[in-house]
Each structure stands twice: as structure tokens, then as C-alpha cells.
Amino acid sequence: MPESWKGAERVDLIIVGGGMVGLTLANALKGLGWRIVIIERGGAQVLHSLGLDCRVSAIVAGNVQMLRATGAWEWMQRRAQPLVQMRVWDDQHAGGIRFDASEIGLPYLGYLVENSNLQQGLLQNLEQDEGIEWCAPAEITDICWHEDAVSIVVDGERRFSAPLIVGADGGRSWLREQAGIDCWRRDYGQKGIVATVRPRQHHHGAAFQRFMRTGPLAMLPMCGGLCSIVWSNDNEQADGLMAMDDASFLEALNEAFGPVLGDIVEVGRRAAFPLRAQLVRHLVRPRLALIGDAAHTIHPLAGLGVNLGMRDAMVLAQELVDARRFDEDWGSMGVLKRYMKQRLPDILSVMGGMEGFHRLFTSALPGLHVLRGTGMRLIGNAGPIKQLLMRNATGLSLPVPRRIA
Numbered sequence: 001m002p003e004s005w006k007g008a009e010r011v012d013l014i015i016v017g018g019g020m021v022g023l024t025l026a027n028a029l030k031g032l033g034w035r036i037v038i039i040e041r042g043g044a045q046v047l048h049s050l051g052l053d054c055r056v057s058a059i060v061a062g063n064v065q066m067l068r069a070t071g072a073w074e075w076m077q078r079r080a081q082p083l084v085q086m087r088v089w090d091d092q093h094a095g096g097i098r099f100d101a102s103e104i105g106l107p108y109l110g111y112l113v114e115n116s117n118l119q120q121g122l123l124q125n126l127e128q129d130e131g132i133e134w135c136a137p138a139e140i141t142d143i144c145w146h147e148d149a150v151s152i153v154v155d156g157e158r159r160f161s162a163p164l165i166v167g168a169d170g171g172r173s174w175l176r177e178q179a180g181i182d183c184w185r186r187d188y189g190q191k192g193i194v195a196t197v198r199p200r201q202h203h204h205g206a207a208f209q210r211f212m213r214t215g216p217l218a219m220l221p222m223c224g225g226l227c228s229i230v231w232s233n234d235n236e237q238a239d240g241l242m243a244m245d246d247a248s249f250l251e252a253l254n255e256a257f258g259p260v261l262g263d264i265v266e267v268g269r270r271a272a273f274p275l276r277a278q279l280v281r282h283l284v285r286p287r288l289a290l291i292g293d294a295a296h297t298i299h300p301l302a303g304l305g306v307n308l309g310m311r312d313a314m315v316l317a318q319e320l321v322d323a324r325r326f327d328e329d330w331g332s333m334g335v336l337k338r339y340m341k342q343r344l345p346d347i348l349s350v351m352g353g354m355e356g357f358h359r360l361f362t363s364a365l366p367g368l369h370v371l372r373g374t375g376m377r378l379i380g381n382a383g384p385i386k387q388l389l390m391r392n393a394t395g396l397s398l399p400v401p402r403r404i405a
């Protein structure tokens with residue numbers, strides 16, 4: 001390391017981005033004696049909609065188990081809504097598929113959690129670990145890559161160096177850019193409208209997804225009988241829906257969703273997010289690993305984005321712990337490639353699946369709707385295939401990192 005960086009505080013790990021995925025990594029390493037610095041830019045406002053954060057995530061059962069193992073789940077479960085059933089149908093066919101947690105012997109398929117609740121829970125769970133430092137709001141103002149370490153300057157003042165820096169700074173990752181890592185990108189030309197709504201009937205823990213030519217509409221169960229919607233639409237149509245007053249929006253929503261929960265009678269504040277898919281060309285390079293949206297972003301139609309990121313975090317944590325146990329340099333390519341090799345199959349299959357689903361449901365190819373309807377009926381009636389799909393979707397069929405502690 002050059003002389004000029006020698007005075008930097010030496011830590012074991014630097015995490016850039018204290019969102020849901022960066023904090024999952026820190027939680028996975030909690031209590032193991034790691035000295036970690038998390039740099040979080042901050043500044044994102046929580047948008048409340050009927051008293052709930054309008055950004056919510058469906059956390060699949062496999063990841064709920066992992067969050068429980070870190071102790072973080074205790075901090076967020078009070079506001080989490082169990083998901084016990086999922087119903088999917090399209091706008092061309094009366095039939096659809098219903099997935100029940102009981103079909104695979106589970107009490108729930110996952111939980112719906114507000115993003116801010118998830119992030120706060122993960123952060124609170126770190127409080128007992130004095131080795132983990134939360135720097136927020138803060139930004140890296142200089143970075144230097146050495147052969148055996150990476151050094152950073154935070155807000156022009158504090159200097160840190162570590163064997164490894166992890167990019168968990170989201171889809172527009174600053175760190176990924178600094179490292180000169182390119183991405184494959186696809187803009188869907190769509191926006192996802194999110195809001196909390198109040199249906200007349202209780203959801204009883206069921207999520208509903210209606211696929212339409214213009215994009216899917218998801219109605220996700222939340223605490224207190226409320227639902228959170230994610231309504232994907234082509235940009236122009238989404239802008240039109242956003243510009244409507246609440247009464248006109250509710251009319252459009254009721255028409256699109258139908259009477260499954262009775263009328264939707266109230267809608268809170270709405271927000272819209274552009275929908276893209278992207279995947280980095282390199283998940284790792286010497287002294288750097290990318291996790292979460294910094295590495296891959298997917299269409300929210302299956303609600304798997306943060307779930308994939310959490311699995312990145314847990315697998316990386318396991319590799320880091322193993323490397324330290326065997327006196328290996330955990331920022332070296334040997335260790336980082338082990339993380340990459342374990343994660344690529346899952347990432348590629350989920351991304352491929354999302355692309356396939358998106359095309360299948362938005363394509364206007366003649367006859368495709370018949371194929372879709374037949375496919376849904378076949379899956380719905382084929383017990384073992386359906387169960388396999390459900391176990392995959394809940395993350396329960398994936399290799400779970402061995403106990404980290």
C-alpha cells in the first residue's frame with residue numbers, strides 16, 4: 001500500500017450502501033468479531049400511503065428463515081403480514097392458478113414487509129455489535145485500489161482500508177462505475193405504480209396477481225386488511241394513471257382488478273418507478289464484490305429482486321467467514337470466485353424466468369393466450385410440478401448457506 005494511505009483505519013470489510021441487501025450482509029456477519037464500516041448516502045424519503053410505506057417487499061419463506069437466524073426478524077415481524085396463498089390469472093382466461101402454503105406443508109409462503117421496516121429492523125439488530133460502524137449520511141469521496149487492499153476517504157475526512165469492499169449501492173451503483181464494470185441492460189418502457197389501497201373485503205393473507213397485456217397488477221396483503229399494489233404499465237399509460245385524481249384512479253383500478261376483494265374503496269399516496277432489468281458483466285473483481293441491485297435488477301413481477309440480493313449477501317457472508325477461518329485473504333479472487341460460482345446459476349435462472357414471463361404475458365402473438373391458459377391449467381392440475389415451482393419460488397429448494405456462526 002502506498003505511504004499516503006498508511007494512516008487509514010484498518011477494517012475487515014467496507015460495505016457501500018446500507019439498504020436492505022447491504023444490511024443483510026452486515027447482519028449475517030454480526031457477532032463474529034468482524035470490524036465493518038457501512039457507508040450509506042441516505043436522503044431517501046419514505047413515502048407513506050394510508051400510513052404504510054408504499055415500497056413493500058414480499059420476502060420468501062427461505063429468506064425469512066435466514067433473517068430469523070440473524071435475529072433481525074424479531075425487529076420487523078410486528079408489522080409483517082404472512083402470505084399464505086397466491087392467486088394468478090390473466091385477462092384473457094377465466095381460469096388461473098392458486099398456490100397455497102399448505103400444499104408444500106408450510107404455514108406461509110413468505111411475508112410482506114414495508115421496505116423501511118425491513119431496513120430499520122436490520123439496522124437495529126446491528127446495534128449490539130460494536131465492531132460494526134454505520135456511517136450515514138456519508139459518501140465516499142476518494143477510492144484507491146491496491147494489490148492487497150482497497151482504501152477510501154469518507155466525506156473528505158475519515159480514511160479506511162480493508163481487504164474487500166462490497167457494492168450494495170443499488171441499481172445505479174457508484175462503486176460499480178468506479179470499478180469500470182459494465183452492465184447488460186433492458187428498459188421495459190414501463191413504470192410500476194405503487195400505493196396502499198383499502199379493499200372492501202379482507203385479503204386473509206392472499207396475494208393476487210392479474211397479468212394483462214399492458215403489464216401485471218399485483219395486490220399484496222398488508223397488515224390491518226390493507227393491500228399494497230404494484231401495477232406495471234407502459235410509460236404513457238402509467239403517467240396517465242399517475243395524473244388522475246383518486247376517484248378516477250380507483251375506478252381504473254377496480255376495472256383492471258375486478259371484484260375479487262369487493263370494491264377497492266380507498267387509495268393512498270401513489271409513486272411510480274421505471275422498470276428495468278440489468279446484469280453486471282462481472283460480479284467480482286480483485287478486492288470488490290457486488291451484491292443486490294448493484295449486481296442485478298429484475299422486473300418486479302414475481303417480487304424476487306431483494307430476495308435474490310439477500311441470497312447474495314448470505315452466500316458471500318458464508319464465503320468470507322470460511323476464508324477467515326482458513327486464514328485466506330477474503331478479498332482475493334480465489335475466495336470471490338467461489339461466491340460468484342454459487343450465485344450465478346440462481347441469478348441467471350431467475351432473470352431468465354422473469355424475461356420469459358414478461359414476454360409470455362405481454363406478447364400479442366396470436367394463439368399465445370391459448371398456450372398461456374393451457375399452461376396455467378396444466379400447472380394448476382399437476383401437483384408435483386406445482387409443488388416444485390412453489391419450493392423454488394419460496395427459496396426453499398436452494399442450497400442454504402451452512403450456519404454462519
Ligand SMILES: Cc1cc2nc3c(=O)[nH]c(=O)nc-3n(C[C@H](O)[C@H](O)[C@H](O)COP(=O)(O)OP(=O)(O)OC[C@H]3O[C@@H](n4cnc5c(N)ncnc54)[C@H](O)[C@@H]3O)c2cc1C
Binds near residue numbers: 020139273
Ligand atoms: C415497484 C417495485 C416493487 C418491488 N417489489 C419487490 C418485492 O415484492 N420483493 C422483492 O424481492 N423485490 C422487490 N422489488 C425489488 C427491490 O426493491 C430491490 O431489488 C431492492 O430494493 C434492492 O435492494 P438493494 O439493497 O440491493 O438496493 P437499494 O434498495 O437500491 O439500496 C441501495 C442503498 O445504497 C445507498 N446508496 C446508493 N448510492 C450510494 C453511494 N454512492 N454511497 C453510499 N450509499 C449509496 C442508497 O441510499 C440505498 O440505501 C421491487 C422493485 C420495484 C421497483
